Every structure is written in C-alpha cells, then in structure tokens.
Amino acid sequence: MQKFDSTTQAHSSAWIFQAWASFVISVTATTIGICYLPVDGWVKGYVGMGTLFTVASTFSVAKTRGICTRRNGLSHGWTKQN
Template sequence: MTTPLQPRNTAMFYFQAWISFATAMTAMGIGIAYLPVSAWVRGFIGLGALFLVTSSFTLAKVIRDRQETETMVNRVDQARLEKLLSDHDVFRPETV
C-alpha cells in the first residue's frame, strides 16, 4: 500500500505568515493607540480586534482538525478496501 505524499509548507511560507501577522497586529495596535477618541472607545476597538484574532485562530484550528479527521477516515476506508480486494482472489477455485 502506498500513501500519497502530503504537500509540505516551506520555511519561507511560515516566515511570511508570521511576518504578515506581526505587521497586521502592530499596525492595528498603532492605529488604535493614535485614534482621536476617548480611552473607552480605544479599549472597545482593541478588545474587538483581540476577539477577531482569537476567533480566527479557533476557526483555522477547527477547519484543520476537520480536514485531518476526513483524511484519516478516508485512509481507513482505503485500507479496508485494499484488504478486501487483496483477500478476494478471482482465480481461486471455489470450494463447495
């Protein structure tokens, strides 16, 4: 049984993802800090931004977990099918 190779992300892809995340968070923080509004409004927007980031991480994890589960189920189903096909020999004479 051969398993297909899973595509892997490169180190530069991870680096780009972390850099873009850090840049976006820094820009959002600076933007909120320099808003010409009261501290209560800045706090509210900051908490909204924090909630958005944490919920995005949660959504990404849920989607990844679902994909891994589906992949695992597909692998188990494929292994069962391969075993069934290997056990069934069409050229073997039937015994009565």
Template sequence: MATPKFDAPATHTNAWIFQTWLAFILSLSAMGVGIYLLPLNGWMKSYLGMGFVFSISSTISLAKTTRDLEESKRIFNRVDEAKLEKLLAEYDPFNK
C-alpha cells in the same frame, strides 16, 4: 472513481512560514498603532482593542477547527479504504 491517497501532509517551506508570521505581526502592529492613534478616549480605544483581540482569537479557532475537520475526513477515508481493501482481498469469486 478512486479517491486520491493522502499519505503525508504537505510541508511548508521556511520562506512561507516566515512570510505568514511577518504578515501576521505587521497587520497586528498596524492595527494596534491605528487604534492607539485614534482621537478617542481610553474607554473607546479599549473597546476597539478588545474587539480586535477577539477577532484574532476567533479567526485562529476557526482555522484550527477547519483544519481538524479536514484531517478527520482524511482519517475516516483511510479507515474506510482499508476496510474495502481487506474485503476485496478476502473475496475470491472462484471459491464457492
């Protein structure tokens, strides 16, 4: 079974990009306001804020790492497929 070729990455529409940024900004704002309005002292709010920031940064790092791993698999598959095509192109079963 042949593997599908991934010639070009999928592109996103402007509406999708806007929606993802809007959702990110709204969730960030809602969580920030929620932490700010908690009936806690400043140290506890700061601790929750730090945890929130670390959660965001680790989520971004995880998403980037996952994307990079998938892209490296595509590149490896392309190189492997090119080697196989070259080998098949050079092979002549009638020339012995």
C-alpha cells in the same frame, strides 16, 4: 479538485516566515492605529477588544478546520470528496 493526500509537500520555511511576518506586522500596525485614534480611552478599549476577539476567533476557526480536515478526510474542511 485535488484529493487530500497526506504525502503532500509541507510548507516551505519562506512561506512560514512570510505568514508569521505578515501577521505580526498587521497586528502591530492595528495596535498602533488604535493607540493613535483621536477618541476617548473607552472607545480605544472597545475597538481593541473587538480586534482581539476577531484574531482569537480566527485562530479557533483555523484550528477547528484543520482538525476536521485531518479527522474526516474532508476537502477544504467542509465537504466530503468523491
């Protein structure tokens, strides 16, 4: 297993673009899909809120994992390296 090294190469601009593009495309497609669901408005709202909470909690977990990794020198954010 590779040890955490602060000198590891940063992400390329192509990778960052691809990550953001895929995020925007997936959220847009999901939103359009919810809008065109053949159900009542309250069902669309329920599905939309569930999707919003899922995306928000994903950001929270990713941020927390990154903070734990930097603060504790943890591998994969959860277990100590030898």
